[in-house]
Amino acid sequence: MRYLILFIFCSGVWAYAQTPVLNQEKYEYYRTRLKSQFMLYSGDAAVKGSHLPMESLVPDNRGNQTGYWADAVWWLGHYVAMLSIEYKLLQNSNLHTSQTLDELRLAIAVYERLDYNAERCWGGADTLNGFFLRDDVDSRQAAQFHVNDIRSDYKYYCGQGGNRNAPSQDQLWGSYLGFALLLKLVDDEPLKAEVRSLARRMISVMQHVTAKGKEVWEIVNPVTGEVVQKRGDIQWMCYAHRAIEEYLTGDTVTFGKSNGGFWKSMWSILKNNILINKNGNFVWYGVLACSAVMNDRGASEKNCYDWLVRRCGQIAKKRPDLQQSLIFPHLPLIAAILHGYYGKNSQPAAQYEAYLNSAPFEGAFHTGSDSLERCSAVPWHSLSLFCPWHTADKGYFNMLDYMLLYNSYQLVYRSGLDEFKVFSQSAEPPIKSP
Numbered sequence: 001m002r003y004l005i006l007f008i009f010c011s012g013v014w015a016y017a018q019t020p021v022l023n024q025e026k027y028e029y030y031r032t033r034l035k036s037q038f039m040l041y042s043g044d045a046a047v048k049g050s051h052l053p054m055e056s057l058v059p060d061n062r063g064n065q066t067g068y069w070a071d072a073v074w075w076l077g078h079y080v081a082m083l084s085i086e087y088k089l090l091q092n093s094n095l096h097t098s099q100t101l102d103e104l105r106l107a108i109a110v111y112e113r114l115d116y117n118a119e120r121c122w123g124g125a126d127t128l129n130g131f132f133l134r135d136d137v138d139s140r141q142a143a144q145f146h147v148n149d150i151r152s153d154y155k156y157y158c159g160q161g162g163n164r165n166a167p168s169q170d171q172l173w174g175s176y177l178g179f180a181l182l183l184k185l186v187d188d189e190p191l192k193a194e195v196r197s198l199a200r201r202m203i204s205v206m207q208h209v210t211a212k213g214k215e216v217w218e219i220v221n222p223v224t225g226e227v228v229q230k231r232g233d234i235q236w237m238c239y240a241h242r243a244i245e246e247y248l249t250g251d252t253v254t255f256g257k258s259n260g261g262f263w264k265s266m267w268s269i270l271k272n273n274i275l276i277n278k279n280g281n282f283v284w285y286g287v288l289a290c291s292a293v294m295n296d297r298g299a300s301e302k303n304c305y306d307w308l309v310r311r312c313g314q315i316a317k318k319r320p321d322l323q324q325s326l327i328f329p330h331l332p333l334i335a336a337i338l339h340g341y342y343g344k345n346s347q348p349a350a351q352y353e354a355y356l357n358s359a360p361f362e363g364a365f366h367t368g369s370d371s372l373e374r375c376s377a378v379p380w381h382s383l384s385l386f387c388p389w390h391t392a393d394k395g396y397f398n399m400l401d402y403m404l405l406y407n408s409y410q411l412v413y414r415s416g417l418d419e420f421k422v423f424s425q426s427a428e429p430p431i432k433s434p
Contacts, residue, residue, distance in 0.1 A: 026356075034053065034399070034400070038398045040052075040141070040145060045107075045109030045110050048113075048137075049136055051107055051110045052075075052114075054398060055072070055395075057396045069154075070153070073171040075174065076178070077174030077176065078177065080182055081182075082400060083104045084181035085337070085407035086100050089411055101191075104182065107178075111132065111198050114134075114136060115128050115133075119222065121158040122159075124222070129205070130167075130202050130205035131167060131222050133166075134165050163228040167202075167229075172206075175199075175202065177293060180247070180293045184337065199249055200248075203244070216231045217231055218231040218235075236267070237290065238256060238263050239263040240291075241258070241290075242254075242258040244293050247294055275311075284328075285386065291307070292308060292331045292332075292335040303341065305332050305339075308332040308335055313326055315328075323381070325379070327388060329351070330385070330401070333352075333409065333412050340419055344422075347423075349413045352413070355379060355385075355405060358378075358379065359399075363396055364396075364402075365395065366392075366394050366397075385402075412424075
């Protein structure tokens with residue numbers, strides 16, 4: 001008789017790292033690691049595949065590693081969000097911001113590269129029109145990333161037909177966070193103007209005029225004419241997309257009557273009933289991320305921050321299997337950074353310190369086979385705090401979730417800025433650098 005013994009080790013390595021200094025050291029290590037292991041940092045955003053965060057490094061049992069990209073523009077938006085807050089923290093501490101600003105410029109230029117080169121995957125001409133690729137990394141670049149193989153939508157689907165590497169609205173959800181924080185926190189007017197134009201183009205790709213002249217919210221491939229994402233998937237959020245375009249660009253947007261009462265009511269129904277879906281997915285994230293950017297609260301709360309805290313807590317209770325105390329812990333903080341907070345129910349600093357203290361110094365991971373599996377300790381046992389239901393994903397993860405949460409926490413609880421006094425009362429004294 002055979003006996004299969006399953007060993008699952010959830011590592012507690014560095015669990016004692018519970019001081020601000022050690023958490024800062026983790027941040028600095030993850031930042032270096034991101035640029036050296038999870039990115040092709042060429043210094044030139046025109047280089048294909050460069051400055052686009054990798055989702056994970058996936059090892060096999062022979063010691064080989066595969067670089068994995070999925071929904072890369074979504075990750076890119078969170079990268080911009082992290083850098084934007086880092087810029088503000090450095091500026092607030094009278095430290096040099098030039099390196100972070102250069103990195104932001106390169107990241108924004110990646111969006112333009114992915115847009116300009118998209119049509120060629122379907123046999124069209126290069127053009128800057130908002131229709132973008134999710135990534136542009138292929139197997140020929142494995143050596144540049146110091147991996148044995150590449151897995152990406154570009155590698156498998158560019159030139160192969162279909163729309164697997166084409167835009168979808170969920171790519172914009174992460175990007176909205178980055179764009180909004182850059183516009184709020186970074187004082188570089190040319191870069192901000194570039195972001196406004198970029199946001200305008202990316203949102204316009206969801207605004208399709210049919211042959212009969214009807215305005216509908218759907219994504220259509222400009223080369224093939226095929227529907228990439230149908231209106232049934234997008235229109236229920238068109239009120240939010242419209243509001244965010246107005247917030248980011250200063251334009252007045254009325255496309256498809258998305259500013260009218262009907263679509264506002266549809267958005268209200270959606271945001272107040274997202275808990276109907278119990279199987280955690282990107283709909284939760286999209287609704288809450290958009291709400292944070294547009295400063296939109298749901299029922300029974302007087303402000304967006306309190307509503308996000310309540311909703312994120314309710315999701316955590318609905319999905320105890322995810323083992324999170326607060327789903328998407330960064331979103332309430334981002335709402336406070338973007339729009340301020342004038343309530344009386346700010347979360348104690350300890351709520352966030354528990355997340356930061358428990359992060360493994362070596363970075364979150366899930367490796368091994370069924371017979372010998374290892375993973376990071378809760379709550380760092382999933383692919384990311386941005387999508388905590390991805391508990392089965394294997395690899396070493398990019399830790400953008402820690403870096404964005406850390407910077408958000410630093411700015412709100414420890415920066416010493418007057419606008420965040422209600423938060424800082426429950427935190428330790430500020431430190432001087434992010």
